[in-house]
Amino acid sequence: MSQDECASQALGSTMLTHERGFHARPSIMLTQLAKRFSAKVWIGLSDCGPWTDAKSIARVMALKAPQHTTVFFAAEGSDAADAVGALVKLIDSDFSSSIES
Amino acid sequence: MNREGGPVHLRGTCAAPGLALGPLVQLGMATPGSGHAPLAPFESPLGAGEPIRAGGDARAGAAAGAAQLRSAIEVACAELALLMGRPHENDAKALIAFQIAMLEDPVVSDPAFAAIARGVPPKQAWRESLALQIDPYDSAEDEYFRGRAVDLRDLRDRVARLLSGAAVVRLPPGSIVVAADLTPSQFLETVWAEGGIALTGGSANSHVAMLARARGVPMLIGLDPAARDHRGQALLDADNGLLIASPDPGTSADFARRRRTSQSGRGLVPTAPAVTADGERVLVMINVADATDLHELDPANCDGIGLLRTELLFRELADLEDEERQFTAYARILEWAAGRPVTARLVDAGGDKPIAGYSVVGEANPFLGLRGVRLALRQPRLLEIQLRALARAAVLGPLEILVPMVTVPTEMRQVRDALDRAVAALMAAGVASARPRLGMMIEVPAAALTCDAFAADFFSIGSNDLLQYVTASSRDSLPLAALQNPMQEAMLRIMRQVLESAKLHGVPVSLCGDMASDPACVAGLLELGLRCLSVAPPALPLVKAAISGWRRG
Numbered sequence: 001m002s003q004d005e006c007a008s009q010a011l012g013s014t015m016l017t018h019e020r021g022f023h024a025r026p027s028i029m030l031t032q033l034a035k036r037f038s039a040k041v042w043i044g045l046s047d048c049g050p051w052t053d054a055k056s057i058a059r060v061m062a063l064k065a066p067q068h069t070t071v072f073f074a075a076e077g078s079d080a081a082d083a084v085g086a087l088v089k090l091i092d093s094d095f096s097s098s099i100e101s
Numbered sequence: 102m103n104r105e106g107g108p109v110h111l112r113g114t115c116a117a118p119g120l121a122l123g124p125l126v127q128l129g130m131a132t133p134g135s136g137h138a139p140l141a142p143f144e145s146p147l148g149a150g151e152p153i154r155a156g157g158d159a160r161a162g163a164a165a166g167a168a169q170l171r172s173a174i175e176v177a178c179a180e181l182a183l184l185m186g187r188p189h190e191n192d193a194k195a196l197i198a199f200q201i202a203m204l205e206d207p208v209v210s211d212p213a214f215a216a217i218a219r220g221v222p223p224k225q226a227w228r229e230s231l232a233l234q235i236d237p238y239d240s241a242e243d244e245y246f247r248g249r250a251v252d253l254r255d256l257r258d259r260v261a262r263l264l265s266g267a268a269v270v271r272l273p274p275g276s277i278v279v280a281a282d283l284t285p286s287q288f289l290e291t292v293w294a295e296g297g298i299a300l301t302g303g304s305a306n307s308h309v310a311m312l313a314r315a316r317g318v319p320m321l322i323g324l325d326p327a328a329r330d331h332r333g334q335a336l337l338d339a340d341n342g343l344l345i346a347s348p349d350p351g352t353s354a355d356f357a358r359r360r361r362t363s364q365s366g367r368g369l370v371p372t373a374p375a376v377t378a379d380g381e382r383v384l385v386m387i388n389v390a391d392a393t394d395l396h397e398l399d400p401a402n403c404d405g406i407g408l409l410r411t412e413l414l415f416r417e418l419a420d421l422e423d424e425e426r427q428f429t430a431y432a433r434i435l436e437w438a439a440g441r442p443v444t445a446r447l448v449d450a451g452g453d454k455p456i457a458g459y460s461v462v463g464e465a466n467p468f469l470g471l472r473g474v475r476l477a478l479r480q481p482r483l484l485e486i487q488l489r490a491l492a493r494a495a496v497l498g499p500l501e502i503l504v505p506m507v508t509v510p511t512e513m514r515q516v517r518d519a520l521d522r523a524v525a526a527l528m529a530a531g532v533a534s535a536r537p538r539l540g541m542m543i544e545v546p547a548a549a550l551t552c553d554a555f556a557a558d559f560f561s562i563g564s565n566d567l568l569q570y571v572t573a574s575s576r577d578s579l580p581l582a583a584l585q586n587p588m589q590e591a592m593l594r595i596m597r598q599v600l601e602s603a604k605l606h607g608v609p610v611s612l613c614g615d616m617a618s619d620p621a622c623v624a625g626l627l628e629l630g631l632r633c634l635s636v637a638p639p640a641l642p643l644v645k646a647a648i649s650g651w652r653r654g
Contacts, residue, residue, distance in 0.1 A: 056207070058208040
């Protein structure tokens, strides 16, 4: 946590194209990916929040984001930019990588 | 209500097509807002565990409560991971992954731990914490998200069950389950065979409905609640939105015929030989316990009898002493098989199958005691009678002998010697006889690990006993159900080793345990290299369908 003070911040957004929006499988993939980064990562449905923890499946599913929603990410920590980049890429790839990977 | 005994037609809506025929099982389960209340007879025989006492030292109680919840969550995760390890459809995998992810999410469990710290009992704390997650889904506009409420209740109940120490509720195979709703876990933990689902509630968009369609399990939703009052045999005609309780024999026979036709219509042609998607032939034999089983079966549906359980054919000492009676029974079965191989297992009494006057009474641990070949070798006269009857029948068709519970090579040698003597005596007396091939069951880990040391013409993996001996867990122990996954790594390794050794020595291997009848296990068994499965007859269409959908990866 103390690294956060000297850490970088990153923002990003993209359009959710998955036909069912954030249903179970995409949400699991998204949170699993977010957890790989040490940065704090938030997700929101507008660029001014409210922001919610992108590492929590309960929170991400609770967004109930449907198809064609624009999703915003904010991250703070040493790998913040990487985290946002990876999450945007995951959504842009329409969650094509597998859950296990 | 139907006290008169005539058929009763109950209406519902089709959520998964198909026809099922089996005993009605009334299952009570958690409904929104109510406690988890399984009805008899599926209540755990163990009852509930010790509730947590609101002791004098509240802080110690809270610490113990938190530890209990942590451990319940860990066990639930482990159970789900075990379920995940079994071969399932992608939808099922996603559902289980979702449940695991929710369990691991502190957002879900933190409120429960906070409540426990305030002195709330763990089960109540967990339920209230999950209600925070479930309620928004219940009121969701989107049907998909509403459906997740069921998954979360399932999760809530799994942990609550572990907290109260109650055993997992397992449904008997082939049942027609009547319930308000069914959880995905219950669906996945049940061997559906020819059974079906009849829900007074339910939704065609639920995970269970999705799984039922994928697995070919007929399912009705929105069923007439009067269905709750019925017991006994029933017909489920999901195609026509109908559950028929107390059917008369004529209706049942018509129904069975219709089901056979509809199965062939859906491409599950039971009579066609089983072939994988890339064209490899797989032998699918049947397990037979009772010659009357065979009346309704067309031998053309299978490749022979992979396991004839003679201890269930001859249940009394008088049968074991009667060579003629045994010979006649084998002759009839060979006649039915019409040239297909029949593998007769020597009387496998003892364990859970005592024969009065033959098996030993009062053993402290019958499954580890005198059973199978151990018992047979101690009763050489009865063994000789059975071997003589089998050798005589062997002239009538391709009959093979299977030796149960073999542990060390000496046992096989002794049976082989006894068979040689019996055949020699018959020949000397001028009695028509042949020497059947002699194979052994692979069900004791010692034999599995050293199978190359045994003089056997073929191996048959008895996965039920192998599983309980490998995991040191009794298969009828409900609380140990999580250890009983037949596809766990230990089983895969031991089976792989048997198959490799057998291949090296040119010994054919088949598998005759319950897992062969579970369509969810079939792909895994084919991947191991098995090409001969012996299954429960009702499982034939689904096992064949599973084989035809598999290709070498």
